[in-house]
Amino acid sequence: MNDFASHSYWILLLPFLSFLINGLYLCRKDRKSAGILSIVLNGCAMVYAIVLAVQYFQSGMAPGKVLAWEYSFLPFTETLIASVGMLLDPLSVMMLVVVTVISFLVNIYSMGYMREDLSSGRFFSLLSFFSFSMLGLVIATNVFQMYFFWELVGVASYMLIGFWYHKPSAVSASKQAFILTRFADSFFLLGIVLVSYVVGSFDFSVLNALEPATAAFSGMIDLGFCDISRSGALVLGSILIFTGGWGKSAMFPMHIWLPNAMEGPTPVSSIIHSATMVVAGVYLVARLFPFFAACEGTLNLIMVVGCFTAIFAAVIACTQKDIKRILAYSTLSQLGYMMFALGACTVVGENTINTLGYTASTFHIFTHAFFKCMLFLVAGSLIHQVHSNDLDAMGGLGKKMPWTYWSSLIACLAISGVPPFSGFFSKDEILLSAFQNGHVIVFGVALFTSGLTAFYMFRLFFLAFHGEPRSAGVAHAHEDKAMTFPIVMLAIPSLGAGYFGKEIFARYFTPGMLQVPLATPMEHAAWVPFAAAGVAIVGIAIAWLFYARPYANVKHALDTENRSALYKVVYHKFYFDEGYYAIVREFLFGGIAASAKWFDDYIIGGLVKLVCVICQKAGSLVRYLQSGYLTFYIGTLIVGVLLWRYLGNLPV
């Protein structure tokens, strides 16, 4: 590899420098130059990443894996070495570009969004820290490095959700996000420990070449709670590792943190909770795809989890009023798409696997990143103008903010899957992969969800931009240059990334290049794209009927009180938050923790007291013997000698 790639650590170091300089120095001195520094350094990183990507794809090594650089971080044993390195393959190069581009644009956007915030220096510093950790995660060469940066992005997310730490809701949301992902990560760590014990390596290249069914993994190992065969341990390990992604990508039932995380500033939601960090789970599965595919059953689990999350979140999104929450549930639903597309790849014959889902999923990561990031930026723009998150306070914003209006129309069409916008291409492939692999139910659910997506996105779109203004804030709304620029910039890939990216993805993004047994191309079901587009258009039409046709009853649409019980259950997100709180409060804190404390206070403390009391009592007993009367002493002496002589049979 050439010099340019071997110095590519600069892509990480530049955001890190920005974090250090801003965090230690600039954030208290001059928040404006903090923002500029952050933009410049992240911009340089972006340029570096793009040039690197172009070089990589042009130099002919494209589908291959290149180790740009690697340092040993912590050698556990001679063979088990945790190293930090940079792996270049189509997947990581794609993510490098996505992360740096989005990070750059969001930094520009934040200049506008955080203009009035006095602590925006800290904000830029943390944002750069996030970019640094996310880039480190993306380029990981081994699962240990991935975990390392995995935790760092978690912390960055925690600190940014709770950025306005004087707001109790933001603080509790950040805590919830961190603890829930940490809970998932503990399984991730366990999975790493287990797999590295069985395999003896952290490296992706080793893990991805495993064949658990072979004799090398025959024996049994003891897991403390049960015995398990070594190949079974690998399957278990793969599920545990996936659990890390399960939590990070907020799949059901660990999804509740993501909508609550919307308490953070909107640029944060845009970069962390839609475009980059939450796809880390999907990225993890894609990265270890051959390993997961080799472990029987894991992919099925991934598919079921993903598919259920997709529809579950889409249903909730249809009823929400807070525009950021609608987008959050939409993100969940799209993440579900990516997950189940990966899981839908099935073994179709001896050593062959249909990997269209892999291509589709990585493609969807790419397209989704742009349009979803942009939608959040739009949401932030609207919130910034009308000072409310609720659709109640919007309406008619289209006329006030034409650039934003047209850009978000593009994004909405893209996410709905209308050709020729970018989302259509990736979503179509996902549906196709589900269909080709014979998962009819999953295909049906996904198709229906696709319609729902179009419906709730255009519900949002019509209610925000069309109709009559519903609050005074709308009257003062105007375009803000620093905020509109990134939105318009992101409209370009939302429009074109699908059409132009399709070729690249079909050519390079197959795990066939990633050491999986050969992929067999399957017959193209020609009607699937039409079905996908048709469903989307039907969804849009229904949304129009409900919310934007002349004389539509918008008031009823936004009413959450006078509704059927079912609507209310959905509106309250199936009461999952409440359930979680109940379990944590009553069971974890009130049950386990309280009884642990009781045990320590009363049993252990009691025993300590008991020992003290015994010592004191024994002391006072002996004290009575020391009466000070000579007669008593002599008397006991005589009695003692006599007892010694006659009972003890000892010589006198």
Added chain:
Amino acid sequence: MLDTILFNLIWVLPLLTVALCVPISRTQTKIIKRIHLASAGVILADSIYLVYRVFGLAMAEGIPQGNKPTLQFLTDFNWLSSINAHYIVGADALSILMVFLTAIIVFTGMLASWKIDHQEKDFFALIQILGASVYGVFMSFDLVLFFVFYEMEALCMYLMIAGWGTGNKDYSGKKLTLTLALGSAMVLATIFGIYIEGGIHSWDITKLADVHLSETFQMWAFPLAFMGFAVSGSLFPFHFWSPDGHSSAPTAVSMLAAGVMMKMGPYGCIRVAIYLMPEAARFWLPYIAYLVLFNVVVAGFIAIRHKDLKYITAYSSISHLGLIFLGLAAATPLAFRGAALQMLSHGFLTGLFFASIGMIYSRTHTRNINEMGGLMKVMPFLGVCFVIAGFAGLGLPGFSGFVAEATIFIGSFQNESTLIRMITILGILSITVTAIYILQTANRMLHGPVTHAHFKVLTDADPIEKTALVLITACLVGVGLFPGWISAFLDTSIVPIFANFMR
């Protein structure tokens, strides 16, 4: 030769400083404090230099073959000839790193207690004596010398808690000292036994390692010695002294107690109990793993329920110490190394914890987290330091805690016994519990609106306090980011111990 003198000076210098300060009037607090700080600074610089020296020498030699660590700066002369006790001090990787840790904690502890308001002369003298005794424990390779230093330390602790503590200080001080004395008694019994059973008329630890003590002796002596040491490592069921003790102790003493003194327990376990009685260790360690279960799994849950900052941190220490004992009980080379790393890492971590807590307490005059709130706005520097300590405590990558925990978990998992596996798995899963209590504490204390009006006028850390906090943070990050060399360095003293353990 010069290095050897410098090495011996580490524990002599504090005592010399105390002697030097005796004639100075107790009203001259400024001078006294400065002299003590200067001496602690010299020791710190000295210890850094010695770490560098030992590192160079040990890495040049590589990992020693056989069961003896290569001791640098070995000083050996007759001390009490009637019982053949020698004055033997020396440095291998483990001991010199622990000395370095102590030097850091003593130095920053002095900075943190810069503002104590009565009897400064005695307080600083006691810190120095306490420091000297801890240095001595880590340096000495003769059982009698080791024990003398080991005992000295608990007494200083009592005087300082009873004299400068807060709250129920008399009770806590007594509880701490008496419990530690119980442990010392157990240790004393076994080292006499080792001397007599050893039959070579020597208290020299490295010489005794070659002796195969009779198994019947080992079978009762090992648990006695191990538990005796484990008392100061607060292993269940002897952990009860630590929450009370820490909560009443003044800041510097909390830092020293949790940061260094609690490490003397596991240090003694590995240096004396496991090293000298390996046959019994192989038999007993799995049973000790049962006790670890409490520390690792239950202590975190208890911390969730507590409202007092120092209690929370004390239980957090108990659970982190549990990981050290997990490493010892798992008894693989990697787990031993992880335990050693955790000793070091937890020293820095808890030093930072107690330092920042002490500074916050000295401003708010309450340690109840429910009564605080919004302090991040008022004292951002202290708040950030507490958060750093918290994240290091929950094992965030980039800080030393992560490196140590990962090594312990991966190392313990290599032990194939059912019980160790189970505890390792529970230990890994319980990292969530750590996250819960740390975030809960940080959020209640630092975030949200400022609850009391009088908090609004509080000041942030002054330069002296900042120096202390930054110094410890640098160590935490340093070990966390460059763990490779320190692991290799530790191996030069861990591998011989393990070799003897498997003999």
